Amino acid sequence: MEYVAVLLPSLVVGLLFWFAMKAVFNADKSERQAEARAQAEADARADLGDRPDTGQN
Template sequence: MEYIKVLLPSIGVGLLFWYVMRGILRSDSVEREEMERYYRQMDSEETAEDHESSTGVAEENHPHGTRNEGRPD
């Protein structure tokens, strides 16, 4: 019983350290996956814009409208 009383604080601190480190490592891996997904999305959008500008084809729902928007007919 004496050994348990002596080792219990160390075991508790060790478990707390393990839990905190596990959380940090998991959050880091999740963040890296999200950043990779974000960069892939940005690259695909950039590639689509490059393709659009090189072919001269504009999307119908372009967020910036058309070039002659606001000009008199």
């Protein structure tokens, strides 16, 4: 039982750190995906604006 009392605080802190880092990495991944979607939409809008003139004056 002494071993549990010695190791338990370290395990709890380790688990808290793991959950915190997992949340940070998931947030980063979500942010990168959102940025990629926004960039793709901006590129698509820019491509539509760069179409050559159809000759209708």
